Amino acid sequence: MTDMEKRGGGLGVETRAEGDKRTLVGYAAVFNSDTTIGDYFIERIAPTAFDKAVKGDVRALIDHDTGRVIGRTASGTLRLAVDGRGLQVEIDVPDTADGRDLWTLVERKDISGMSFGFRVTHDEWDETGDLPHRTIHEVELYEVSAVAFPAYDDTSLGVRSLEAARAEADKSRDEAKRKKENDLAAKRRIAERKAMTEQKIRGIRQDATP
Numbered sequence: 001m002t003d004m005e006k007r008g009g010g011l012g013v014e015t016r017a018e019g020d021k022r023t024l025v026g027y028a029a030v031f032n033s034d035t036t037i038g039d040y041f042i043e044r045i046a047p048t049a050f051d052k053a054v055k056g057d058v059r060a061l062i063d064h065d066t067g068r069v070i071g072r073t074a075s076g077t078l079r080l081a082v083d084g085r086g087l088q089v090e091i092d093v094p095d096t097a098d099g100r101d102l103w104t105l106v107e108r109k110d111i112s113g114m115s116f117g118f119r120v121t122h123d124e125w126d127e128t129g130d131l132p133h134r135t136i137h138e139v140e141l142y143e144v145s146a147v148a149f150p151a152y153d154d155t156s157l158g159v160r161s162l163e164a165a166r167a168e169a170d171k172s173r174d175e176a177k178r179k180k181e182n183d184l185a186a187k188r189r190i191a192e193r194k195a196m197t198e199q200k201i202r203g204i205r206q207d208a209t210p
Contacts, residue, residue, distance in 0.1 A: 004142055006064060007035075007043075008115035009150030011086075015106050022093045022103055028116040028144045030086035034133075041125075041132040041162060050087050053118070053141035054080040060091045061145045064117055068098050070146070078144070089114055089144050102146060115147045125165040132162050 013026035031047045060071030060078040071078035071091040079090040093099045105111040122138035145151075 003119050004117045005120065006115055006117050006151035007045075009113040009147045011114055013106055013112060013114050013146055015103065022099075024089075024091045024093055024102075024106060024146060026089055026114040027085060028087045028089050028114040031084075036131070037134075039131075041134050042129070043134045043136065045086070046135055046137045047082070047084075049136050049139050050080070050082050050141060051138075053139055054082060054087070056141060058141050059143045060089070061143050062098060062102055063147050064115065064143065064145045064151065066143075070094055070096075070099055070102060080141075080144070087116065087144075091144075091146070105148075106146065111146050111148050113147050113150065114144060115151045116144045117142045123165075125162055134162070 008028050011027045011030060013024055016023045016025055029045050029050070031045055031049075034042050034044050037043050054073075057072065057074045058078060058080060059066075059069050059073075062068040062070060070093060073080060077092045077094070081088045081090075093103050102111065118139040118141050120136055120139055122136075124135045124137065126133040126135070
């Protein structure tokens with residue numbers, strides 16, 4: 001997916017076994033925590049970001065590899081929840097080669113993080129600091145992954161979002177400038193018409209004076 005960004009990876013993932021059921025638990029994202037993305041901008045995820053996304057059909061993957069599915073919300077083997085900290089993830093690990101290998105790697109701490117792939121549907125930018133500050137308010141969530149390394153791709157998409165926000169701000173400023181100029185021109189026309197009317201009235205009064 002060319003418009004997908006990836007974040008997370010260093011928040012930790014743990015194993016939880018109950019009888020024959022083996023579950024990975026962790027957080028794919030935390031709220032209101034600033035992260036510098038590629039020295040281009042600072043990013044923060046708002047608590048509203050996943051409210052709609054968790055209701056969709058999301059897959060659980062290994063290292064964002066779409067060929068290594070280990071869970072899915074539609075089947076109940078992946079469960080997502082939003083709490084006060086962030087996006088909580090539970091994955092029932094399958095009894096497959098990938099599932100068994102993943103369980104061993106998490107137990108050994110070779111794989112120690114959760115990440116997520118997403119598309120931003122609503123963000124805001126603040127450029128008053130040294131680096132632009134992006135707040136993500138809403139996303140479309142494609143997948144969550146158990147990962148070995150933090151993922152901060154694709155920074156170019158974030159930069160394009162910043163450029164679009166700047167273009168929109170420039171457009172708004174231009175529209176506000178044009179509106180101000182149009183309002184001033186309208187006021188001048190009204191003042192001119194008023195002055196002409198008053199002049200005509202004075203002329204009529206002078207003509208009516210004996």
